[in-house]
Amino acid sequence: MSESRSFPAFIGCTILAVQSDAEEISFETNRGTWVMNHSQDCCESVYVEDVNGDMADLIGGTVVLAEERTSRDTPEGVEPCGYSWTSETWTFYTIRTTHGDVDIRWCGSSNGYYSESVDFFSLETGRW
Numbered sequence: 001m002s003e004s005r006s007f008p009a010f011i012g013c014t015i016l017a018v019q020s021d022a023e024e025i026s027f028e029t030n031r032g033t034w035v036m037n038h039s040q041d042c043c044e045s046v047y048v049e050d051v052n053g054d055m056a057d058l059i060g061g062t063v064v065l066a067e068e069r070t071s072r073d074t075p076e077g078v079e080p081c082g083y084s085w086t087s088e089t090w091t092f093y094t095i096r097t098t099h100g101d102v103d104i105r106w107c108g109s110s111n112g113y114y115s116e117s118v119d120f121f122s123l124e125t126g127r128w
Helices: none
Strands: 003-006 015-020 024-029 032-037 044-052 063-071 087-097 101-110 119-122
Touching: none
Parallel strands: none
Antiparallel strands: 003 063, 015 024, 024 032, 032 119, 044 101, 063 087, 087 101
16 A cells, blocks of 8 residues: 555544535534545546445444555455556545444546545545
8 A cells, every 4th residue: 555544634533424426425423424436538538436334333333444555556356447558546445433433435447647545535625
């Protein structure tokens, strides 16, 4: 892993609901809504590649850990994103609550010019 960061403002939130698809995950909490997504552009693709754990286990729990890690290396045992573009970024989120936890794996690929990052932010403040 090349980079790691935590989301202290998300820690302590109680998750009330989770909605997810391949392009966005949103967490409704007692302190507002938090969103993971990527604004797609030309010559790139960023999507949720895998979720380890059950999102329903997070509901009703208080967040005790929220961490993001990124890597340029394809994880062992996982196929590359499937595009022949020159650049690939894997973004991993671990969210642990008092009720359960999940690991979310995003895959981003591009021609090397466009962003492959995932945004995780509060809708109310626009910041993480």
